Amino acid sequence: MQEKLQTPVIIVNFKTYSEATGRNAVELAKKAEKVSNETKVSIIVAPQFADISAVAEAVKIPVFAQHIDSIRPGSYTGHVLADSVKEAGAKGTLINHSEKQLKLSEIDEIIGITREKGLASVVCANNPNISVAAAALKPDIIAIEPPELIGTGIPVSKAKPEVVTNTIKRVREVNPKVTILCGAGISHGEDVAVALKLGTQGVLVASGVVKAKDPYKILREFAEATKT
Amino acid sequence: MQEKLQTPVIIVNFKTYSEATGRNAVELAKKAEKVSNETKVSIIVAPQFADISAVAEAVKIPVFAQHIDSIRPGSYTGHVLADSVKEAGAKGTLINHSEKQLKLSEIDEIIGITREKGLASVVCANNPNISVAAAALKPDIIAIEPPELIGTGIPVSKAKPEVVTNTIKRVREVNPKVTILCGAGISHGEDVAVALKLGTQGVLVASGVVKAKDPYKILREFAEATKT
Amino acid sequence: MQEKLQTPVIIVNFKTYSEATGRNAVELAKKAEKVSNETKVSIIVAPQFADISAVAEAVKIPVFAQHIDSIRPGSYTGHVLADSVKEAGAKGTLINHSEKQLKLSEIDEIIGITREKGLASVVCANNPNISVAAAALKPDIIAIEPPELIGTGIPVSKAKPEVVTNTIKRVREVNPKVTILCGAGISHGEDVAVALKLGTQGVLVASGVVKAKDPYKILREFAEATKT
Amino acid sequence: MQEKLQTPVIIVNFKTYSEATGRNAVELAKKAEKVSNETKVSIIVAPQFADISAVAEAVKIPVFAQHIDSIRPGSYTGHVLADSVKEAGAKGTLINHSEKQLKLSEIDEIIGITREKGLASVVCANNPNISVAAAALKPDIIAIEPPELIGTGIPVSKAKPEVVTNTIKRVREVNPKVTILCGAGISHGEDVAVALKLGTQGVLVASGVVKAKDPYKILREFAEATKT
Numbered sequence: 075m076q077e078k079l080q081t082p083v084i085i086v087n088f089k090t091y092s093e094a095t096g097r098n099a100v101e102l103a104k105k106a107e108k109v110s111n112e113t114k115v116s117i118i119v120a121p122q123f124a125d126i127s128a129v130a131e132a133v134k135i136p137v138f139a140q141h142i143d144s145i146r147p148g149s150y151t152g153h154v155l156a157d158s159v160k161e162a163g164a165k166g167t168l169i170n171h172s173e174k175q176l177k178l179s180e181i182d183e184i185i186g187i188t189r190e191k192g193l194a195s196v197v198c199a200n201n202p203n204i205s206v207a208a209a210a211l212k213p214d215i216i217a218i219e220p221p222e223l224i225g226t227g228i229p230v231s232k233a234k235p236e237v238v239t240n241t242i243k244r245v246r247e248v249n250p251k252v253t254i255l256c257g258a259g260i261s262h263g264e265d266v267a268v269a270l271k272l273g274t275q276g277v278l279v280a281s282g283v284v285k286a287k288d289p290y291k292i293l294r295e296f297a298e299a300t301k302t
Numbered sequence: 303m304q305e306k307l308q309t310p311v312i313i314v315n316f317k318t319y320s321e322a323t324g325r326n327a328v329e330l331a332k333k334a335e336k337v338s339n340e341t342k343v344s345i346i347v348a349p350q351f352a353d354i355s356a357v358a359e360a361v362k363i364p365v366f367a368q369h370i371d372s373i374r375p376g377s378y379t380g381h382v383l384a385d386s387v388k389e390a391g392a393k394g395t396l397i398n399h400s401e402k403q404l405k406l407s408e409i410d411e412i413i414g415i416t417r418e419k420g421l422a423s424v425v426c427a428n429n430p431n432i433s434v435a436a437a438a439l440k441p442d443i444i445a446i447e448p449p450e451l452i453g454t455g456i457p458v459s460k461a462k463p464e465v466v467t468n469t470i471k472r473v474r475e476v477n478p479k480v481t482i483l484c485g486a487g488i489s490h491g492e493d494v495a496v497a498l499k500l501g502t503q504g505v506l507v508a509s510g511v512v513k514a515k516d517p518y519k520i521l522r523e524f525a526e527a528t529k530t
Numbered sequence: 531m532q533e534k535l536q537t538p539v540i541i542v543n544f545k546t547y548s549e550a551t552g553r554n555a556v557e558l559a560k561k562a563e564k565v566s567n568e569t570k571v572s573i574i575v576a577p578q579f580a581d582i583s584a585v586a587e588a589v590k591i592p593v594f595a596q597h598i599d600s601i602r603p604g605s606y607t608g609h610v611l612a613d614s615v616k617e618a619g620a621k622g623t624l625i626n627h628s629e630k631q632l633k634l635s636e637i638d639e640i641i642g643i644t645r646e647k648g649l650a651s652v653v654c655a656n657n658p659n660i661s662v663a664a665a666a667l668k669p670d671i672i673a674i675e676p677p678e679l680i681g682t683g684i685p686v687s688k689a690k691p692e693v694v695t696n697t698i699k700r701v702r703e704v705n706p707k708v709t710i711l712c713g714a715g716i717s718h719g720e721d722v723a724v725a726l727k728l729g730t731q732g733v734l735v736a737s738g739v740v741k742a743k744d745p746y747k748i749l750r751e752f753a754e755a756t757k758t
Numbered sequence: 759m760q761e762k763l764q765t766p767v768i769i770v771n772f773k774t775y776s777e778a779t780g781r782n783a784v785e786l787a788k789k790a791e792k793v794s795n796e797t798k799v800s801i802i803v804a805p806q807f808a809d810i811s812a813v814a815e816a817v818k819i820p821v822f823a824q825h826i827d828s829i830r831p832g833s834y835t836g837h838v839l840a841d842s843v844k845e846a847g848a849k850g851t852l853i854n855h856s857e858k859q860l861k862l863s864e865i866d867e868i869i870g871i872t873r874e875k876g877l878a879s880v881v882c883a884n885n886p887n888i889s890v891a892a893a894a895l896k897p898d899i900i901a902i903e904p905p906e907l908i909g910t911g912i913p914v915s916k917a918k919p920e921v922v923t924n925t926i927k928r929v930r931e932v933n934p935k936v937t938i939l940c941g942a943g944i945s946h947g948e949d950v951a952v953a954l955k956l957g958t959q960g961v962l963v964a965s966g967v968v969k970a971k972d973p974y975k976i977l978r979e980f981a982e983a984t985k986t
Contacts, residue, residue, distance in 0.1 A: 092375040096389030122383060123351035124367075124390035139352075141380030147320040149509070152369030152402030155350060161324030162352035170862060174380030177859045182888050204866050207891035210932065248894065248932055281377070398634060405631045410660050432638050435663035438704065476666065476704055548831040552845030578839060579807035580823075580846035595808075597836030603776040605965070608825030608858030611806060617780030618808040630836030737833070 079194060079214065080116040081253060082300040083276035084266075086283050086293070087140065087168065088121045094284045099125040100132045102283075105290040107133040115297040116276075120168055123154060130163025138196065139167040141174050144183035156191045166194025170208070172219055178207075185213050196255070198278070202241040209249035216245060217278040219257040229258070229265035238272045261292075263299030270300060307422060307442065308344040309481060310528040311504035312494075314511050314521070315368065315396065316349040322512045327353040328360045330511075333518040335361040343525040344504075348396055351382060358391020366424065367395040369402045372411035384419045394422025398436070400447055406435075413441050424483070426506070430469040437477040444473060445506040447485040457486070457493035466500045489520075491527030498528060535650060535670065536572040537709060538756040539732035540722075542739050542749070543596065543624065544577045550740045555581040556588045558739075561746040563589040571753040572732075576624055579610055586619025594652065595623040597630045600639035612647045622650025626664070628675055634663075641669050652711070654734070658697040665705040672701060673734040675713040685714070685721035694728040717748075719755030726756060763878060763898065764800040765937060766984040767960035768950075770967050770977070771824065771852065772805040778968045783809040784816045786967075789974040791817040799981040800960075804852055807838060814847025822880065823851040825858050828867035840875045850878025854892070856903055862891075869897050880939070882962070886925040893933035900929060901962040903941040913942070913949035922956045945976075947983035954984060 086106055088094035094102050099121040110117040120138040121129045130137045139159040143150070147157060159167065169184050170176045176184070181197060188195040195213040199205040200220055208216050218241050220234060238256050245254060256269045257278030269277050279296065286292040314334055316322035322330050327349040338345040348366040349357045358365045367387040375383060387395065397412050398404045404412070409425060416423040423441040427433035428448055436444050446469050448462060466484050473482060484497045485506030497505050507524065514520040542562055544550035550558050555577040566573040576594040577585045586593045595615040599606070603613060615623065625640050626632045632640070637653060644651040651669040655661040661674050674697050676690060694712050701710060712725045713734030725733050735752065742748040770790055772778035778786050783805040794801040804822040805813045814821045823843040827834070831841060843851065853868050854860045860868070865881060872879040879897040883889040884904055892900050902925050904918060922940050929938060940953045941962030953961050963980065970976040 087379055090373060090375055090378040090381055090383040090386065092385065095375065095383060095386050122386045124354050124382075124386045124392075126352050127355055128390075145318060147318055147323065150318040150401055151315055151396065151399040151508075153318055154352075155318040155323060157320065158318065158323050158350045158352045162356075164352075168379065171379040172863075173378055175861045175863055178854060178862045178865060178888055178891060179856075179859055179884055181862060182885070182891070200863055201866070203895050204862055206894040206932070207862060207866070210890040210894055211887050248890070280379075400635075403633045403635055406626060406634045406637060406660055406663060407628075407631055407656055409634060410657070410663070428635055429638070431667050432634055434666040434704070435634060435638070438662040438666055439659050476662070543835055546829060546831055546834040546837055546839040546842065548841065551831065551839060551842050578842045580810050580838075580842045580848075582808050583811055584846075601774060603774055603779065606774040606857055607771055607852065607855040607964075609774055610808075611774040611779060613776065614774065614779050614806045614808045618812075620808075624835065627835040629834055736835075 079253060081275040082270055083116040083118060083255070084293070084296055084300070085118045085120060085138065085196065085217070085255065085276070085278045087171070087278060087280040088119065088284060089140070089280050090122060091281070091284045095122060096125060100128050102289055103129045103133045103135070103137070106293060107135045109290065109293045109297050110135050113294065113297040115300050117293070117297065118166070123159065126159055126164050127162040136165040137163055138194070139164045140171065141169065142167045142184060142187070144180040144187065156187045156193060160191055160193060164193065166196060166214070169195055169197045169213065171198045172200055181208065182211050185211050196278070202237060202244055205241045206244045206248055209245040209252050212249065213252065215253040215255060217255040217257050219278065229260050229268070232265060232268060233259065235268070235272055238269070238274060242273045263295035266296045266299040267302045307481060309503040310498055311344040311346060311483070312521070312524055312528070313346045313348060313366065313424065313445070313483065313504070313506045315399070315506060315508040316347065316512060317368070317508050318350060319512045323350060324353060328356050330517055331357045331361045331363070331365070334521060335363045337518065337521045337525050338363050341522065341525040343528050345521070345525065346394070351387065354387055354392050355390040364393040365391050366422070367392045368399065369397065370395045370412060370415070372408040372415065384415045384421060388419055388421060392421065394424060394442070397423055397425045397441065399426045400428055409436065410439050413439050424506070430465060430472055433469045434472045434476055437473040437480050440477060441480065443481040443483060445483040445485050447506065457488045457496070460493060460496060461487065463496070463500055466497070466502060470501045491523035494524045494527040495530045535709060537731040538726055539572040539574060539711070540749070540752055540756070541574045541576060541594065541652065541673070541711065541732070541734045543627070543734060543736040544575065544740060545596070545736050546578060547740050551578060552581060556584050558745055559585045559589045559591070559593070562749060563591045565746065565749045565753050566591050569750065569753040571756050573749070573753065574622070579615065582615055582620050583618040592621040593619050594650070595620045596627065597625065598623045598640060598643070600636040600643065612643045612649060616647055616649060620649065622652060625651055625653045625669065627654045628656055637664065638667050641667050652734070658693060658700055661697045662700045662704055665701040665708050668705065669708065671709040671711060673711040673713050675734065685716045685724070688721060688724060689715065691724070691728055694725070694730060698729045716752070719751035722752045722755040723758045763937060765959040766954055767800040767802060767939070768977070768980055768984070769802045769804060769822065769880065769901070769939065769960070769962045771855070771962060771964040772803065772968060773824070773964050774806060775965070775968045779806060780809060784812050786973055787813045787817045787819070787821070790977060791819045793974065793977045793981050794819050797978065797981040799984050801977070801981065802850070807843065810843055810848050811846040820849040821847055822878070823848045824855065825853065826851045826868060826871070828864040828871065840871045840877060844875055844877060848877065850880060850898070853879055853881045853897065855882045856884055865892065866895050869895050880962070886921060886928055889925045890928045890932055893929040893936050896933060897936065899937040899939060901939040901941050903962065913944050913952070916949060916952060917943065919952070919956055922953070922958060926957045947979035950980045950983040951986045
C-alpha cells in the first residue's frame with residue numbers, strides 16, 4: 075500500500091454473503107465508515123469484485139479485494155486482474171483465504187504484483203508453520219485464521235491463544251516488519267481486546283459483523299475494544 | 303436470459319486486456335453500443351467483474367460476465383456470485399472459456415444457477431464432442447472455440463469449416479433450441495459472414511476487436527457482415 | 531478395452547481405504563476373483579495406482595485404474611500416465627469419479643487416450659444431464675453415481691429409480707452403445723437386482739464391499755443377484 | 759525418513775518419460791543402483807506410482823514417490839495415499855514439483871503426513887522466497903529448481919549461482935538443519951561439482967539422466983563429480 079497502514083486495524087471480509095452483496099455491500103461499507111469516523115479506528119472493507127467500484131465511490135475508508143489472480147494483462151478470460159480491482163478503487167487485497175487457497179508459487183507471484191501496483195497484501199494463514207512460510211514471502215500483512223474456527227463464534231484469540239503468541243514469535247524471527255492480524259470466530263469486543271493483548275495489530279472479521287443483527291453496533295464495539 | 307436473445311449476435315469478450323480494463327472498458331463498450339445502434343445488430347460486451355457496474359451504467363446493450371462460480375450466497379471469499387454480477391448489471395455470463403475451464407459438474411451447476419437467476423448462459427466448447435456434451439446440459443448458447451486458433455487471426459470458420467458444420471449437426475440432435483456461435487481467430491467481416499453461412503447464429507470475438515487499432519471500425523465491419 | 535466387456539459387470543472401487551491398500555488390496559482382489567470364478571459373473575477391481583501391478587499379477591480378473599491424467603509421456607512429475615498403468619496391468623480406468631472430478635475438456639482428452647491405448651473407459655456422472663453429456667464423449671461405460679448417496683447404504687436404484695430410468699432413456703438417444711452402470715449406496719444383493727431390472731448393465735460399488743465384515747460374502751451376494 | 763539421509767545425494771526424477779516407464783523404469787533404476795554401488799554415492803530414484811513396487815523389488819537404493827496427496831485413508835478415489843506408496847516400497851516423496859504445484863496448506867499437511875509415516879520429504883521450490891517459505895514448513899529436504907531452466911541443459915548452479923547461494927543463506931536462518939539440493943538443467947559432472955561447491959548437498963536431476971543416450975555413463979559422471 076502506498077500510504078502506511080494505520081494500526082490497529084479491523085478488516086471486514088464481506089465474502090459472498092447476501093447481506094453484503096450489491097446495494098447491501100454499499101450500505102454495510104457506509105456503516106463501517108461511520109464507525110471509523112466516530113472512533114478514529116482504521117477499518118477496511120473487502121467486498122466482492124463486482125461491488126468494489128460502487129463501494130469505493132460511496133466511502134472514504136480503504137476498500138480491499140478478496141482475491142486477485144497471479145496474472146498480468148492478457149488473455150485470461152474470467153480471471154481477476156490487479157489493475158482492474160485497483161482502477162475500480164481497491165487499495166489492497168486478501169490473498170490465500172482459507173476459502174480461496176492458492177499454490178505457494180501463486181502467493182509469491184501475487185505478492186510481487188501487489189508490490190508493483192502499490193496495493194496492500196494480506197496473506198491468510200491457517201497455522202503457525204504456514205504463517206511463518208507466508209511471512210517469508212514478505213507481504214504487508216498476515217492474518218492467522220484457523221479454518222476450524224471460521225464462522226463458529228469461538229475466537230482464535232481465546233480458543234487458541236498459544237497459536238497467536240507462538241505464531242507472532244516465529245513470524246517476527248523471519249519478518250520483523252509484517253503486520254499481524256488474527257481472525258476466525260471474533261464476535262465480541264472482548265475478543266478483539268484479547269487479540270491485541272496477545273500482540274496482534276488487528277483483526278480480520280466476517281460473519282461476526284456481516285451477519286450481525288446490527289452490524290454498526292458490533293463493529294463499533296470492536297473498534298472501541300481496540301482502545302482498551 | 304429473461305428477454306429472448308436477438309440473433310445474429312456478436313459477443314465481445316474483453317478478457318483481461320489493458321485495452322479493455324477500467325475506463326478503457328467503458329470506452330470500448332460505448333463503441334460497441336454505437337455500432338449496435340447504427341446497425342441494429344445485437345452486440346454484447348463481456349468486461350471483467352470489477353468493470354461490470356461501470357459498463358452497465360454507461361451503455362444500454364447487454365453486459366455479460368466472463369465467468370461465475372458454482373456457488374450460492376455464503377462463505378466463499380474471493381468467489382464470483384451470480385447475484386453479485388447480476389446486481390451489478392450483468393444479463394448473462396460466459397461459462398467454461400478455454401482460459402477458465404471448469405469441471406463438468408460445475409458447468410452443469412452454473413447453468414442451473416443462471417436459469418434460476420434469469421441470466422443467459424454461454425458455454426464455450428473446444429471441439430464437436432465437447433460441444434455436444436455442453437449442449438446436453440441445456441445452456442442458452444454454445445460457443446465453439448478451438449483453443450489452437452484463439453488469438454491467431456485464423457478464423458475457425460475458415461480453417462476448420464467442417465468443425466463448425468459437424469458440430470451444428472450433432473448439437474442439433476441433442477438440443478434443437480440452443481443458439482450456436484463460433485469464435486477464435488475472427489478478424490475480418492468476411493469471417494463473420496462465413497460463420498453465419500455455415501449455420502451459426504453469431505460470433506464470440508476478443509482480440510480481433512479489443513486489440514484492433516480502431517475497434518469501432520472493425521466491429522462495424524463485423525456487424526455489417528452479419529447482414530450479407 | 532480390446533476384448534469386449536462381458537455384462538452384467540460389477541466394478542469394485544478400492545478407493546484409498548486401508549482395507550484395500552497394499553497387501554489388503556491383493557487379498558480383496560483374490561476374493562473378487564474367487565466370486566467371479568464361482569459365479570461366472572464379470573467382476574473388475576480398481577485398486578490404487580501403486581497397487582495395480584501386485585493386484586494384476588495376483589488375479590486374472592480385469593484390473594482398472596481409479597483415474598489417469600490427460601497427459602502423454604513427457605515432463606509431468608507426479609502425474610498418472612496411461613502407459614504406466616497399462617504396463618502395470620490395468621485394462622481400463624475410472625474417469626471423473628465424484629471424488630476426482632475433472633474438467634470437461636480433460637474427460638474428453640482422457641477418453642481419447644484410453645481409446646488409443648486399448649484401455650476401457652468408465653466415466654462417472656452425478657445426474658441425468660451430466661450422464662448425457664458424458665455419453666456424448668463416447669466412453670465405453672458410464673456409471674451414474676449421485677454423490678449425495680455415496681457411502682450411505684441407500685442405493686440409487688431404490689432412492690432414485692427415476693434417475694436411473696430417465697438417464698438410461700436420455701443417454702440412449704445420444705449414444706446407443708454405451709454400457710450403463712449405476713452406483714452409490716449399493717449394499718444388498720437386492721439393490722443389484724433392482725439396478726439391473728431398471729435397465730443398467732451392472733454396478734459400481736466401493737464401501738459396500740470393501741468395508742464389509744465379509745467382502746467375499748457380500749460380493750457373492752451381489753454376483754448371484756445379477757442372475758435373478 | 760527413518761534412517762538418516764546420506765549426503766551428497768543425487769535424486770533421479772523419472773517424471774512420466776517413456777524411457778522411465780514400466781520395464782524401462784526398472785532398467786534405469788538398476789543402472790542407478792550400479793553407479794551407487796560402484797561409487798558409494800547416495801542415489802535415489804523417483805519412478806511413477808504404478809512403477810514403485812517393481813522398482814523397489816528390483817533395487818536396494820531408496821525409491822521415492824513423485825508426489826503424494828494430502829489425504830488419510832478413506833473415500834478418495836484416484837488419489838495418492840502415503841500408506842500406499844510406502845507399502846509399495848517408497849521411502850520418501852517429492853512434494854510441490856514445479857510440474858505438480860500444490861497449495862501452501864497442502865504442502866504443510868503432506869509434510870506432516872510424511873513425518874507420521876516415516877517417509878522423507880523433498881519440497882521443490884522455484885526461487886529464494888519460496889525456498890525460505892518451504893523451509894519454514896520443516897521438510898527433510900528442499901530442492902531449488904527455477905522452472906525456466908528445467909529441461910534446458912543450463913544448470914541453475916551456473917546460470918544463477920547467486921540464486922543458490924542466496925537461497926542457502928536465507929534458508930539456513932529459518933531452518934539450520936534442512937538438506938538443500940539444487941536442480942534444473944544439470945547435465946554435466948561439472949554442474950554437479952559447482953552445485954556442491956556453492957553449498958548444496960546434492961542435486962535433483964531428470965531429463966539429463968533419463969533422456970541421456972547412456973544414462974549409466976552420465977550418472978556415473980555425476981556421482982564422481984560429487985567427490986571432487
